[in-house]
Amino acid sequence: MGVVLNLENGKRDQASIADLIALTLADMGRVNELILSKAGSDVEMIPEIANHLISSGGKRLRPMVTLAAAQMFGYFGEGHVKLATSVEFMHTATLLHDDVVDESDLRRGKKTARMIWGNQASVLVGDFLLGQAFRMMVDVGSLDALDILSAAASIIAEGEVMQLAAAKNLETTEDEHFAVIKAKTAALFSAAAEVGPVIAGASRNDRAALRSYGMNLGLAFQLIDDALDYGGSSKELGKNVGDDFREGKVTLPVILAYRRGTPVERKFWKAAIEDNQTSDAALDKAIGLMKRHRAIADTIGRAGHFGGIARDALAPLEQTPQKAALLDVIDFCISRVA
Amino acid sequence: MGVVLNLENGKRDQASIADLIALTLADMGRVNELILSKAGSDVEMIPEIANHLISSGGKRLRPMVTLAAAQMFGYFGEGHVKLATSVEFMHTATLLHDDVVDESDLRRGKKTARMIWGNQASVLVGDFLLGQAFRMMVDVGSLDALDILSAAASIIAEGEVMQLAAAKNLETTEDEHFAVIKAKTAALFSAAAEVGPVIAGASRNDRAALRSYGMNLGLAFQLIDDALDYGGSSKELGKNVGDDFREGKVTLPVILAYRRGTPVERKFWKAAIEDNQTSDAALDKAIGLMKRHRAIADTIGRAGHFGGIARDALAPLEQTPQKAALLDVIDFCISRVA
Structure with missing residues (x-):
């Protein structure tokens, strides 16, 4: 494969998840097999839709985190592969439902499932994948892992409703916004990381460390995502600059620019976000205001702040290739805007 | 309360679920408390929507079946209350998603949640309730019960996709149709019944008996529902005669009338179901054709056939008030069209 493991603990030239990929390569092969088998159904539309999303080029960060977190505590068995697959299915189900809720046309540059098969099928196939995720977790048989992942499923949905209720509300405070992204994005990263030590029978402290790592990584990840939408130099996301703006999403760059803006600027934001005045010229102006206010x-x-917490969460743990690889993920997420 | 238990095993004057209600009264009180508490959230929209559906006057047959099935095998504890609540939440989540998928305006004579709060919130609150259902199951700690209920969640979603894929297909065979209603309706009744003996630690045979009872009760229930839509003499459902017809649903009465019809009649059915020619006159004609062909x-x-199987499934079990009450449910379901 030509993948070279860098086991030194020194600085890398460039933040990369190459080590994480290499460490989880064999396990991810089994995750991918399980994905194909558990997304299967005699009802043809189910594998069609599932494969559309699953093959759409996501990095599969979440299942890799689960696998590495289990390896890190010496887990040998098959349970981590099933839990990693469950995590990816929960993520995929969320994407299917999100695209319906957000009425999105594109995801990672491809047509969304709802544009090809309709909203109805997207809702139902999401439900199916969620059901399959739970079956796989039950199959593993760890009530602690079930507890963590089922709580995450509730929290994610709660976060999405929170976001819907706060939609287009420019008065959203930064704290309220963190509560939303903590629930809708970070909770799954947190659960993905924590089930690793859980299934490996690691200590309470180790569980807490991985839980905190995942939570803060998730927060950093989402904030960088939100920054990229207003033009990080990289286009890793496969989404176009300005997508969030055109959808009237109140993300942190908007919240900061709005709160720091003059009364005249706030009128501009209201027209854009509340009244959908989101022409290309308006987008340019929005980015200009964000730059002026350092939004x-x-x-x-802020993403760096959470990244630092994630890093410190792992600090007490023994140096292992898995730990180094998980630390790389933090840098990788944040360097997407570098 | 004035509820009188009829413990005699003789025939009742009228099929009724009064005994089931009386036997599960105390437990249902706790189910109702748990429903309110677990549908709670600081995100106001969640309890609003959940309560809209939960208070909409459903009979709560499914949780009562779970409770009675647990009592029947001498279960003492709290787990059956949590499982019954989980079952009701799974059902409620399905209704929320169904109404979105079917674009329904009314349910039991009330506006659907999606008409009041929108499709987006309905999808997400459904996801939340499903997540909460899993958390409660996990809390009970029975991996067998988890296995049964998580499998049901997948199967229900699969059945809904199957139905969507077969929508408006008048060539659907009766067997294919049974496969759909088995998945989308009967699987949850089956799981609701089976988790009773499971949590009570009953034997493999007892589990199989209750599973079969629930599956066949569910099939009978759905078929009677479908018959009522073309005018059983009772209006128990709170839905209007002809709702399925106007939505172009291919239910068993339609399948039978279509298969038994003349070429000219089939043209009528195609115009109605495929091209939405569903005026009141067309509905009258449809009912007339159904009567002519005994559809x-x-x-x-057919519902009676499945009801009979459900009855025999319980035959080997000891005579208990719970068994008598569960048998009554079969008669009650079928007598709705009497």
């Missing part, structure tokens, strides 16, 4: 830079700064 | 009577007959 994007500070969003990235 | 409604035979749908009820």
Whole structure:
């Protein structure tokens, strides 16, 4: 494969998840097999839709985190493969439902499932994948892992409703916004990381460390995502600059620019976000205002803050290739805007 | 309360679930408390929507079946209350998603949640309730019960996709149709019944008996529902005669009338179901054709067939008030069209 493991603990030239990929390569092969088998159904539309999303080029960060977190505590068995697959299915189900809720046309540059098969099928196939995720977890037989992942499923949905209720509300405070992204994004990263030590029978402290790592990584990840939408230099996301703006999403760059803006600027934001005045010229102006108020830079700064917490969460743990690889993920997420 | 238990095993004057209600009264009080508490959230929209559906006057047959099935095998504890609540939440989540998928305006004579709060919130609150259902199951700690209920969640979603894929297909065979209603309706009744003996630690045979009872009760229930839509004499459902017809649903009365019809009649059915020609006059004609071909009577007959299997499933079990009450449910379901 030509993948070279870098086991040194020194600085890398460039933040990369190459080590994580290499460490989880064999296990991810089994995850991918399980994905194909558990997304299967005699009802043809189910594998069609599931494969459309599953093959759409996501990085599969979440299942890799689960696998590495289990390996890190010496787990040998098959349970981590099933839990990693469950995590990816929960994520895929969320994407299917999100695209319906957000009325999105594109995801990672491809047509969304709802544009090809309709909203109805997207809702139902999401339900199916969620059901399959639970079956796989039950199959593993760890009530602790079930507890963590089922709580995450509730929390994610709660976060999505929270976001819907706060939609287009420019008065959303930064804390309220963190509560939303903590629930809708970070909770799954947190659960994905924690079930690793759980299934490996690791200590309470180790569980807490991985839980905190995942939670803060998830927060950083989402904030960088939100910054990228207003033009990080990289286009890793496969989404176009301005997608969030055109959908009237109140993300942190918007919240900061709005709160720091003049009364005239706030009128501009209201027209854009509340009244959908989101032409290309308006987008340029929005980015200009964000730069003036350091809204994007500070969003990235906040992501760095959470990234630091994630890093410290793992600090007490023994140096292992898995730990190094998980630390790389933090840098990788944040360097997407570098 | 004035509820009188009829413990005699003789015939009742009228099929009724009064005994089931009386036997599960105390437990249902706790189910109702748990419903309110677990549908709670700081995100106001969640309890609003959940309560809208939960208070909409459903009979709560499924949780009562779970409770009675647990009592029947001498279960003492709290687990059956949590499992019964989980079952009701799974059902409620399905209704929320169904109404979105079917674009329904009314349910039991009330506006659907999606008409009041929108499709988006209905999808997400359904997801939340499903997540909460899993958390409660996990809390009970029975991996067998988890296995049964998580499998049901997948199967229900699969059945809904199957139905969507077969939508408006008048060539659907009776067997294919049974496969759909088995998955989308009967699987949850089956799981609701089976988790009773499971949590009570009953034997493999007892589990199989209750599973079969629930599956066949569910099939009978759905078929009677489908017959009522073309005018059983009772209006128990709170839905209007002709709702399925106007939505172009291919239910058993339609399948039978279509298969038994002349070429000219089939053209009528195609115009109605495929091209939405569903005026009141068309509905009258549809009912007339069903009567001519005994389509409604035979749908009820099929329901009776499954009801009989459900009855025999319980035959080997000891005579208990719970068993008598569960047998009553079969008669009650079928007598709705009497």
